[in-house]
Amino acid sequence: MHQVLSRFMLLPLCCCGAAGLRAQSPPPGVPNVAATAKGPDQINLTWPPVDDPGYGYLVEIQSAGDSRYTQWQELKPIPVAGGYKCDSNVRIRNGVCNISDPNGAHVYDPPTNGVPYWVTESTYLDPQDGTPAQFIAAGLKPGTSYSFRIRTYSGNRSPVRGSYSNVAAATTAKYELRYVSPDGNDANNGADESHPWRTLHHASRSIVCGQVLLVKGGTYSDDMISLAQTCTSAKKAVVLVNPGETASISSVPAGAEHTVVLGGSYLVIDGLVSASSSPQNGDYDIMVEGSHNAVLNVETHPAVVPTFKGGVQVHGDHNLIYRSYLHDAGSPDATQNPSGGGGFVLTVEGNRAIGNVIWSNHLTRGGHDVSLCIRGCSNNRWLNNVMDGGWGMGWEAIQGSMHNLVEGNFIKDAGQLVAFYKPAIEVSEAYNTVRRNVVVNAKSNGLEISALYGGSSAVHILVYNNTFYRPATCIFGSHNGGPAAYDYEVYSNNICYGFANPATDIYVGSKNSQISHNNLVAVDAAGRPQTDKRIIIWNHQAEGDFQYPRTLAEADSIYNPPFSHNRGLDVNPGFVDEAGLDFHLTARSRLNGAGTRIQDPDWSFAGGKVDLGAFGINPAPHRASPTRSGDAQDAAPPADAMIPQRPGRVSGMLAKRQF
Numbered sequence: 001m002h003q004v005l006s007r008f009m010l011l012p013l014c015c016c017g018a019a020g021l022r023a024q025s026p027p028p029g030v031p032n033v034a035a036t037a038k039g040p041d042q043i044n045l046t047w048p049p050v051d052d053p054g055y056g057y058l059v060e061i062q063s064a065g066d067s068r069y070t071q072w073q074e075l076k077p078i079p080v081a082g083g084y085k086c087d088s089n090v091r092i093r094n095g096v097c098n099i100s101d102p103n104g105a106h107v108y109d110p111p112t113n114g115v116p117y118w119v120t121e122s123t124y125l126d127p128q129d130g131t132p133a134q135f136i137a138a139g140l141k142p143g144t145s146y147s148f149r150i151r152t153y154s155g156n157r158s159p160v161r162g163s164y165s166n167v168a169a170a171t172t173a174k175y176e177l178r179y180v181s182p183d184g185n186d187a188n189n190g191a192d193e194s195h196p197w198r199t200l201h202h203a204s205r206s207i208v209c210g211q212v213l214l215v216k217g218g219t220y221s222d223d224m225i226s227l228a229q230t231c232t233s234a235k236k237a238v239v240l241v242n243p244g245e246t247a248s249i250s251s252v253p254a255g256a257e258h259t260v261v262l263g264g265s266y267l268v269i270d271g272l273v274s275a276s277s278s279p280q281n282g283d284y285d286i287m288v289e290g291s292h293n294a295v296l297n298v299e300t301h302p303a304v305v306p307t308f309k310g311g312v313q314v315h316g317d318h319n320l321i322y323r324s325y326l327h328d329a330g331s332p333d334a335t336q337n338p339s340g341g342g343g344f345v346l347t348v349e350g351n352r353a354i355g356n357v358i359w360s361n362h363l364t365r366g367g368h369d370v371s372l373c374i375r376g377c378s379n380n381r382w383l384n385n386v387m388d389g390g391w392g393m394g395w396e397a398i399q400g401s402m403h404n405l406v407e408g409n410f411i412k413d414a415g416q417l418v419a420f421y422k423p424a425i426e427v428s429e430a431y432n433t434v435r436r437n438v439v440v441n442a443k444s445n446g447l448e449i450s451a452l453y454g455g456s457s458a459v460h461i462l463v464y465n466n467t468f469y470r471p472a473t474c475i476f477g478s479h480n481g482g483p484a485a486y487d488y489e490v491y492s493n494n495i496c497y498g499f500a501n502p503a504t505d506i507y508v509g510s511k512n513s514q515i516s517h518n519n520l521v522a523v524d525a526a527g528r529p530q531t532d533k534r535i536i537i538w539n540h541q542a543e544g545d546f547q548y549p550r551t552l553a554e555a556d557s558i559y560n561p562p563f564s565h566n567r568g569l570d571v572n573p574g575f576v577d578e579a580g581l582d583f584h585l586t587a588r589s590r591l592n593g594a595g596t597r598i599q600d601p602d603w604s605f606a607g608g609k610v611d612l613g614a615f616g617i618n619p620a621p622h623r624a625s626p627t628r629s630g631d632a633q634d635a636a637p638p639a640d641a642m643i644p645q646r647p648g649r650v651s652g653m654l655a656k657r658q659f
Contacts, residue, residue: 029053029152030163035170036131038233040142040212041240041270042296043170044126044133047150052620053117054154055584058161059135065144068244072149074113075137077360078386079299079325081107084365086333087304095335097306099417106390106413107364108440111156111580115360116384116408117620118436121606123381123405127318127357128266128292129233136322136359138296139271141243142212143174154620156582175238178207181216200225200239200249210235215272217245224252224259231266233292241271248273250303257283259300262293262316270296277303284310284347291317298324300345306331306367310344318355321346330367332391332418340392340420343367351376351400358382365389369396369422377401384408390417394424394439398452402431405603408614415443423476424468428452433462433603436614438583439471446471446496450478451485462490464598467583467614470498474520477506479541489513489562493595495573495583495613498523502535502549509539509546513562517596519569519612520552531570536563569594569612584615587622 029050038044045059059077063069083104086097101107119134126133140146147169152162180203184196190203196216197203200223207213209231229237241247249259249272259274267290274285285300293316300311311326330343337343345366348356353376363370363385369392371382378401387394387409394411397404406425415422424442425434428450439446446468451458458481468474474496477486486508496503496518503520522530534549538559552570555563574589576582585591595610607618 031165033165033168035168037170040173040175041140042138045135049120054152056114056116057150059150063146076113079362081362081364084305092336097333099332108388108412140172145171175212182218212238215241215247219250221250226261227267228263230264236266238268252278258287260286263289265291267293274300282308284313286312288314294320300326301328312346314348315350321358323360325362327364334419337367345370347372348377349374353377354379356380361385363387365391369393371395373397373401375399379403381405386410388412396426398428401429404432406434408436411439413441423448430457430459435465437466438614439468442471445473445476448476451481457485460488465493465617468496473501474503479507483508483510486510487512491515492517495519497521506538507540511561515562516565518566521570
């Protein structure tokens with residue numbers, strides 16, 4: 001069940017500036033980094049956790065053999081995104097689009113080049129070969145030596161940096177090179193820069209495992225890439241845009257549905273821009289059908305907005321989508337795109353879609369969503385991506401898609417530019433974990449939990465340690481499937497701050513779930529917290545008094561279970577820098593140490609002390625920082641209540657239905 005909630009406006013809250021961070025001593029943790037070449041274009045960095053990582057880590061690169069990096073410079077983990085302008089000449093369903101964001105007001109570009117402190121956990125790996133990876137450097141030159149160093153940092157506006165690690169060096173694999181150029185000829189042998197092939201289609205089908213197709217810069221029209229080679233992790237087939245140059249596909253051959261097809265194994269696309277003007281039957285630009293493949297540093301977008309085709313679709317297993325910028329699929333116009341039912345930036349689909357890793361990408365403006373997990377997509381990981389743009393949802397799981405991890409993503413302005421209902425996160429299938437995410441300015445719900453279709457279930461969904469900032473509503477819980485379809489859910493250690501509507505509108509009365517240890521605080525039009533406001537609706541379908549909101553204190557008393565240990569945590573969270581969207585907690589926040597440990601059988605729960613919010617699982621020591629007037633002065637005591645454990649994975653997938 002979906003529910004449309006009205007848009008609201010709030011005035012800015014006062015914020016605690018970052019000046020106090022400048023007075024702090026540098027974090028003491030000093031990492032010990034190692035570098036390992038994983039092919040001709042890729043080096044993976046690994047390092048163990050340090051005692052005090054602060055906000056996380058900054059990665060620097062240097063190479064005498066690569067003119068881009070002759071001096072040490074920080075690597076940027078997330079690609080920069082921009083705005084767009086709808087073309088009002090494009091008529092779809094007899095409608096035109098006049099909804100634009102040319103300056104990217106609804107886009108979030110991270111203020112630093114940092115990666116979060118939790119990348120040292122075992123969850124972080126390269127699915128191409130299953131080995132640990134804390135950071136992946138790609139787009140490198142074959143047979144070239146690179147050096148790396150990292151350091152911790154704290155703060156966004158004026159970061160305080162720790163001491164450098166050791167310098168780790170590695171040399172990319174020296175694969176045999178083949179060349180393709182817009183000025184080439186397919187009658188050539190492609191063996192050197194003087195005799196390049198002309199088309200990507202011919203060249204990509206001609207290379208073998210252990211070779212790199214070096215793509216010279218320029219525009220490739222009436223062209224596509226088709227790779228079906230069966231390779232190994234030691235000898236991949238790699239299509240690499242010449243480092244430092246830009247190469248784009250502007251159209252595809254007649255009858256082709258994709259700009260890129262990866263049908264084999266251990267295949268790599270690195271650095272390509274897919275901007276095809278061909279209709280492609282409304283399909284996706286890039287199709288990943290095989291296994292252990294990588295899409296690195298890729299950009300996909302249509303030639304004009306609006307266009308109804310997608311960015312990347314993954315059907316295979318153990319593939320890596322890393323540091324790519326996928327944007328503008330579908331339309332934000334309600335006539336062109338009724339109910340926001342079309343437009344998919346990234347889709348992971350099917351029973352074969354397992355073990356994939358979606359990491360450090362910028363996913364922007366999908367009419368339906370920017371990341372969809374559907375029809376059996378299971379055991380995949382969405383790690384530290386940005387999902388933004390003001391159109392559709394950030395992430396959705398549906399139709400038998402279970403045991404996925406959604407961690408560390410920054411989701412901004414979901415639904416703000418459109419007329420249709422779009423929650424920031426929709427979990428419509430069982431056994432999914434959502435943690436460490438920051439959700440900002442969701443026009444409707446920060447989170448929807450629903451057993452959307454017959455045969456679906458929403459049991460054992462874990463939503464913990466997230467920060468939802470100024471959504472219209474924190475949680476909408478549907479009633480499809482009946483109360484038993486919503487048992488054993490966990491919503492704990494979350495911050496949901498700054499909403500104007502009720503915090504929850506939960507339709508079923510499941511008492512087998514846990515809603516505990518959360519900061520749920522409404523604010524008025526002036527941004528002042530309203531801790532005695534009636535904000536909780538639970539068991540709405542029972543009607544009577546249940547359909548009217550109660551205070552948090554009443555919910556903890558009358559609706560216990562599932563509500564408990566929330567009252568008393570409904571305080572100003574004490575964010576470091578609200579205006580700068582830095583939702584780390586200050587040292588004097590009452591939410592420090594106020595969380596509870598979670599039993600997460602799929603993805604484990606690392607941490608001793610637990611704070612509330614996205615940065616509260618095994619947090620770094622809180623250093624002295626200023627507090628706003630009105631901030632609580634004493635930390636709340638730790639709470640050690642345990643959450644009911646999910647039973648083992650269910651056997652088989654639930655019935656799939658038309659989406």
